[in-house]
Amino acid sequence: MNLLVLSGLVVMIAGFVLRLNPLLVVLCAALATGLAGGLDLLAVIAAFGKAFNDSRYVSAVWLVLPVIGLLERHGLQERARLLVEGMTGATLTRLLTGYLLLRQTTAALGLTSVAGHPQTVRPLLAPMALAAAQPKDEAEADRVKAMAAATDNVGLFFGEDIFIAIGSILLMKGFLEQQGIMLSPFDLSVWAIPTALAAFAIHGLRIWRFGRARR
């Protein structure tokens, strides 16, 4: 067993502890593991280049920024704040719990890209949460915004696996098939439901306590 290929993981952890630029750390980790795995330098660079080119779809999401910027220029964030301030009973707890439920439900229907950090958290959810929480200082405002982002992640992760045609379900099905185990996507997705309920309960409880501390 070639233990040297683990050097990439060591580089990742060391780079994180030393707070080096993460892009540099990732590149060095790829070089370390690639060289240890028996590739020569140019082959590692080429392999990384090919993988980078094949995963451009990850960065394509930034094409929504101009329209988000346009709406912000015309006061979308201010409007979101006004809307929440105008609603009686729009507490931070209700806002975030409602969003969590909506995000989990839409993700469970396969609509994972309907919401997200650039699409909905920055322009809508974060300003609404700030309006509902009325933070005293900037550190407090940062905590509210971080909770809004966290709520989006929890809703997405523990909703999407209920949908039968999501990437992770297909990955599991494909992997098990190679091992000679035949399962339908439905068999897998139904087992995402207990964890989805637990995630709603646990994160919902945290939102409730978070909101109560800020009343």
Add this chain to the structure above:
Amino acid sequence: MIGLVQVYLLAGLVFAAFALLSARDASNPKRWVNAVFWALLALSMLTGDRLGDLGNGLLVIALVGIAALGGLGRGAGPDEAKARQERAMRHGNRLFLLALIIPLTALAGTLLFKSVPWLVDPKQVTLVSLALGAVLALGIGLVVLRERPVAPLQEGRRLMDAVGWAAILPQMLASLGAVFALAGLGKVVGGLMSQVIPDGSRLGAVVAYGLGMALFTMAMGNAFAAFPVMAAAIGVPILIGQYHGDPAVVAAVGMLAGFCGTLMTPMAANFNIVPAALLDLKDRNAVVKMQIPTALPLLLFNIGLLYWAAFR
């Protein structure tokens, strides 16, 4: 057929516009650095398939070099809080309708495009719909808000500056996963993991599998990379083979244990680091820290669920 090519073309043009506007941004002391960084990204989007593997590799080295040596600057956007407030009063709640065009188009497109596979690549319906939503919202927004076309690009450039080099970190991590797989890292980790499980302990194997999924996901930033490793090391041979666990539970709940790891790692950059940049948070790890108290009890729940439900 409409697919990734058209989405990349659009993204490339947007990055090219960011590069041009950065070059002309006198408020940014490092405007040329920003211009070159976004121009390289535009080049990748527009011509990546023609650069060759080594060419793409050198392009990545250039991007990393720029970010690591001095990094990007940040142009001062126009501070027009007052004007924004005034416009917000004038436009009213119409702004929300415009904002909802993106998610609604993504929703409608994802559902409808699947029935026209000759028009839209069935594997890419969501990304195509998202891009279409952005274009529609932009077009309608320009008319309704009576803006010049350069305004959204300028505002987009401002937001992009706020994100900075972190914009390509998710793509870099995805590429790292591919190199790790090529070098056989997964097999080595799997081999090590299977040695640490105490013999004959079903609970020990379940805990090692669940914790291993979470920890390896944290190191890789991605549960998809961790799953084949842990499933091949413990899930299939021990939990399913030796103890006759239900494969559906072992796979599905194991993956969800990995998702708990995703909540706790800065390596999952697009979920944890990018939002911190997008939301202007001072602490880059603020989102991760906020998620840990949700992730830990949920991980415990998943390990318990594995133990009870897989061996009914």
